[in-house]
Amino acid sequence: MMRAVIRNLYLAALAIFLLTPMLVVVVFSFDANRFPTLPWGGFTLAWHREALGDALIVSAMWNSLIVSLGTAVLATILGFCAAYLDYRYRFFGKRSLMLVIAVPPAVPVTILGMAMLAALSRTPMFGTPLGVIVCHVAIAVSFAMALIRLRLGDLGDDLEQAAWNLGASQRNGLLHVVIPFCRPSLIAAFCLSAAVSLDEFMVAWFVGGVNETLSVRVFNLLLGQVNPKINAIGTLVLATSLVLVSIAQMSARVGGTRKDAA
Amino acid sequence: MIDPYVRLEALDMRYPGHHAVKDLSLDIAGGEFIALMGPSGCGKSTTLRMIAGLEQPTSGRILIGGQDMTHVSADRRGTPMVWQNLALFPFLSVEDNVAFSLKMRGDSPASRRRAANEWLEKVGLGGMGKRHISQLSGGQRQRVAIARALVTQPSILLLDEPLSALDAHLRVHLQTELARLHRELKITFIYVTHSQSEAFALADRVVVMADGVIQQAGPPRAVYRAPVNGFVASFMGMNTRMDGSVAARSDGMIWVDCPEGRIAVPDTVAAGPGAALSFVIGADRMRLLGGHERAPEGHPTVAGRVVGIEFVGSTQTIFVASDTGRDFRLQRLDLGDDAVLTPGTPVTLTWDPRHAWVLPHP
Amino acid sequence: MTARLEKTQAITPAGGRTRAGNRAVLPLVLGLPVALWQLAFFVLPVIFLIVITFWKVRSFRLEPAFDLGNWEKVLTSTPFQRALVYTTEVAAIASLLCMLIAFPAAHAIALGLSETARRRWIAFLIIPVFSSYILKVYAWQVVLSPGGVVNVSLAALGLPQVDLLGGALSLNIGLLTLTLPVVTLILTFALMGVDRSLLEAARNLGASGGQVLMQVTLPAIRSGVGLAAVTAFLMSFGDYASPVFLTGSNPPTLSILIVDTVKSGSQWPRASVIGVSMLVILALAFVTVQFLTQRRAGGAR
Structure with missing residues (x-):
């Protein structure tokens, strides 16, 4: 009994610790005070309005939208290819390939950003949203591949063979059986890749040049003075992340339940 | 074809x-x-x-x-x-x-x-x-x-x-x-x-x-x-397999010496006297002899005890262990007399020798 | 045995002469783009970074060369050495703290909660992993600042103000925000993999809670603990946001040195040297932990 109470108190403390920073951002985005502190200065939407009126922020939003969507689409496609390749084939160099797909998120973003900047600064992609996309894909494909590979583990040989047996070429089997089967994990991979791209600021800052994403805008605002607009953008960013990660989790769980119609 | x-x-x-x-x-x-x-x-x-x-x-x-x-x-x-x-x-x-x-x-x-x-x-x-x-x-x-x-x-x-x-x-x-x-x-x-x-x-x-x-x-x-x-004989399941050596040939039958006695089987293979020979009898070809019934002339008899009975719908399979230690199977319509066929009951099995089948390749 | 063999054999439909090429084409079509992508945008940049460490800067321009001078200058420079020691120290302490806090939580989630509650907790822990870290660091900054929520609350209670921002406390709070969710998840998954009957058997044989933990649970999740520790170290070691916003870059960490050097634009080769050194240290940390957990696994048997 006592143990359970202590355990729950401990977990509650952990939850509070993890929730506090997110709640602070959201709650104070509606606080009329310029500096986010107590006492509560009254409810206002002024900072949200001001943020949406800020040309830099609005353009950062567009950039983030483009970069996140682009990253999500490409990382999901490439992640599926990598996952299927790992699931279906054996070939020379497979381990190395899987390693260079899996490792990027483990490299500190400062180093990754510096390396990518050094390489991309010699190409026309430098300073464009495309440049940020290609770098974000290299990071996000790791997560996409992991989610889709997990789902493929449930596919089994029979469904694909049944498709071939019923006249589907290998390509059609992939298109009409493997991809539909993986759909939940594709959605999950798409959302998670978008979330990863949305939150990443170091590589985007290095490679994106003047084309700031929202996270880079937040970062640049932070380097200046305390600005209540940060809370307003932050609320938007957090809400978007929350939605994306939640969809990803729900889809992945649908995928996780074993096929019920074997 | x-x-x-x-x-x-x-x-x-x-x-x-x-x-x-x-x-x-x-x-x-x-x-x-x-x-x-x-x-x-x-x-x-x-x-x-x-x-x-x-x-x-x-x-x-x-x-x-x-x-x-x-x-x-x-x-x-x-x-x-x-x-x-x-x-x-x-x-x-x-x-x-x-x-x-x-x-x-x-x-x-x-x-x-x-x-x-x-x-x-x-x-x-x-x-x-x-x-x-x-x-x-x-x-x-x-x-x-x-x-x-x-x-x-x-x-x-x-x-x-x-x-x-x-x-x-x-x-x-x-x-x-x-x-x-x-x-x-x-x-x-x-x-x-x-x-x-x-x-x-x-x-x-x-x-x-x-x-x-x-x-x-x-x-x-x-x-x-x-x-x-x-292999096929045992995979078909409902057979009893017997082994022995050829004793004699007559009237289209081969007489085989088995532990159960000298038993006649149809003469379908070329096997000289003394050659080893295996044959099977389908479970549905086996019969139990009644209390004082005698087997027809030339029909083999094997004495043993009931080991168990299995029912599949209207038929029953009776498992018999012969006194020589061989397992026999007998399949027949459910006659409702299984009450007397409790495990341990002594019984005598018989069959028509023409229904035995000699394995060409034992 | 047979089934397994058949499975590996039956990976493609038997191809005919007409489509003999097809079998090789599909994996190529699938594999080449992703392979080239990771090569172009991950492997080559990292290799290029290593190459640059030997280049020279002449009148603000990079020039290909093979010059060990960058390595010599950086490795012998006092700011680098200080930053190296400081960063390692910070990462080690933060990782230790993180493990100490995460383990009881993971233990409770994996072994103490019901199936539903456990699933909810895992879902809850995944969210902060993928939601803006920099915003959370900023949030801690305003909460801990002299006029922030904590100090205002203290004042309202008539207590003296405390200087929370700019020290080890705020730095560790920031780093924990980054590492706790991931590390707790790793430990939770590791603990979920432990055969519960093993723990019950140990209890049944008279082991105390502490003995079960030390003798059964921890050895069983050795590699999970190793992975969690490496992850915590790796994340803390490479982090940039917490040291910048919660200690005001004072003293600077290696990541801060890199960003300052890169953004000042002149000393790319030296920044690269720092970056490559960091990668080497992280690789060493990874290999060491791997070696320790693997070897003990071997020794236990």
């Missing part, structure tokens, strides 16, 4: 460390219902999968309708299969599952839907096209799998233990259904099973396999009554 529709020529399948199918040749007539049977790992499923093009034989040829199909890929063979675990597509509706091969063929959506629903009607699932696979019972799913395989009106249907996942009642029901479909469609059915009762109930011809080799092929009755060797 004048015109073999499917011809397997010297098929060989080697995996690293495992020789699954060895030099297998078999002709299957158009419209024949053939059952490949044998214990698991005997190569029957591998053979079926080679016919379907899901496995590439190490050597040998597969001809279908006179065409060499050995190197034609699975999707171009026109050999649809019903899978043991059904392999229905869980993300498609019943209708779309059935229409899958039509879609792959490039049929229009309207004609696909029409054909799919026609076939659902034929297997007794009319009006269920829009349902999700998970909403169907096991038997219904089985019917979807059959409809899905038949929708392109193939000339061959491959079935890989299709009923083994169903309960006994459903199995019998679907067995009848399959027999009806075969009668109506008049196409070749190649049916893999480990169940003797399924194979016998359905097939025109059964092929018994062991260790990647065909042991015997023939009509169920012939294989059952006249197994070519000890």
Whole structure:
């Protein structure tokens, strides 16, 4: 009994610790005070309005939208290819390939950003949203591949063979059986890749040049003075992340339940 | 068999460390219902999968309708299969599952839907096209799998233990259904099973396999009554096998010296006196002698004790251990006198010597 | 045995002469783009970074060369050495703290909660992993600042003000925000993999809670603990946001040195040297932990 109470108190403390920073951002985005502190200065939407009126922020939003969507689409496609390749084939160099797909998120973003900047600064992609996309894909494909590979583990040989047996070429089997089967994990991979791209600021800052994403805008605002607009953008960013990660989790769980119609 | 529709020529399948199918040749007539049977790992499923093009034989040829199909890929063979675990597509509706091969063929959506629903009607699932696979019972799913395989009106249907996942009642029901479909469609059915009762109930011809080799092929009755060797005899199950040495030959009979005495068997093999010889007696050919009944002249008798009784519907199988320590099986209609046949009851077995079968290859 | 062999054999439908090429084409079509992508945008940049460490800067321009001078200058420079020691120290302490806090939580989630509650907790822990870290660091900054929520609350209670921002406390709070969710998840998954009957058997044989933990639970999840520790170290070691916003870059960490050097634009080769050194240290840490957990696994048997 006592143990359970202590355990729950401990977990509650952990939850509070993890929730506090997110709640602070959201709650104070509606606080009329310029500096986010107590006492509560009254409810206002002024900072949200001001943020949406800020040309830099609005353009950062567009950039983030483009970069996140682009990253999500490409990382999901490439992640599926990598996952299927790992699931279906054996070939020379497979381990190395899987390693260079899996490792990027483990490299500190400062180093990754510096390396990518050094390489991309010699190409026309430098300073464009495309440049940020290609770098974000290299990071996000790791997560996409992991989610889709997990789902493929449930596919089994029979469904694909049944498709071939019923006249589907290998390509059609992939298109009409493997991809539909993986759909939940594709959605999950798409959302998670978008979330990863949305939150990443170091590589985007290095490679994106003047084309700031929202996270880079937040970062640049932070380097200046305390600005209540940060809370307003932050609320938007957090809400978007929350939605994306939640969809990803729900889809992945649908995928996780074993096929019920074997 | 004048015109073999499917011809397997010297098929060989080697995996690293495992020789699954060895030099297998078999002709299957158009419209024949053939059952490949044998214990698991005997190569029957591998053979079926080679016919379907899901496995590439190490050597040998597969001809279908006179065409060499050995190197034609699975999707171009026109050999649809019903899978043991059904392999229905869980993300498609019943209708779309059935229409899958039509879609792959490039049929229009309207004609696909029409054909799919026609076939659902034929297997007794009319009006269920829009349902999700998970909403169907096991038997219904089985019917979807059959409809899905038949929708392109193939000339061959491959079935890989299709009923083994169903309960006994459903199995019998679907067995009848399959027999009806075969009668109506008049196409070749190649049916893999480990169940003797399924194979016998359905097939025109059964092929018994062991260790990647065909042991015997023939009509169920012939294989059952006249197994070519000890493996087939024991795989058929309801036999008692006896061994002895040839004592004499007379009147179309061979007299064999067994521990149970000198027993006559039909003279069907060339075996000189003293040669070892094995023969089997079908369980349904055995008879129990009544209290004071005497066996007819020349009919062997074996004394023993009842070990146990098993009921299958209206028939019963009585297990008897002879005084010589051999296990005998006797199958008969349930006479209702089993009360006196409790384990330990002494009994005497007899049979007509003409019903014994000498194994050509023990 | 047979089934396994058959499975590996049956990976493609038997291809015919007409489509013999197809079998090789599909994996190529699938694999080449992703392979080239990772090569172009991950492997080559990292290799290029290593190459640059030997280049020279002449009148603000990079010039290809093979010059070990960058390595010599950086490795012998006092700011680098200080930053190296400081960063390692910070990462080690933060990782230790993180493990100490995460383990009881993971233990409770994996072994103490019901199935539903556990699933909810896992879902809850995944969210902060993928939601803006920089915003959370900023949030801690305003909460801990002299006029922030904590100090205002203290004042309202009549207590003296405390200087929370700019020290080890705020830095560790920031780093924990980054590492706790991931590390707790790793430990939770590791603990979920432990055979519960093993723990019950140990209890049944008279082991105390502490003994079960030390003798059964921890040895069983050795590699999970290793992975969690490496992850915590890796994340703390490479982090940039917390040291910048919660200690005001004072003293600077290696990441801060890199960003300052890169953004000042002149000393790319030296920044690269720092980056490559960091990668080497992280690789060493990874290999060491791997070696320790693997070896003990071998020794236990």
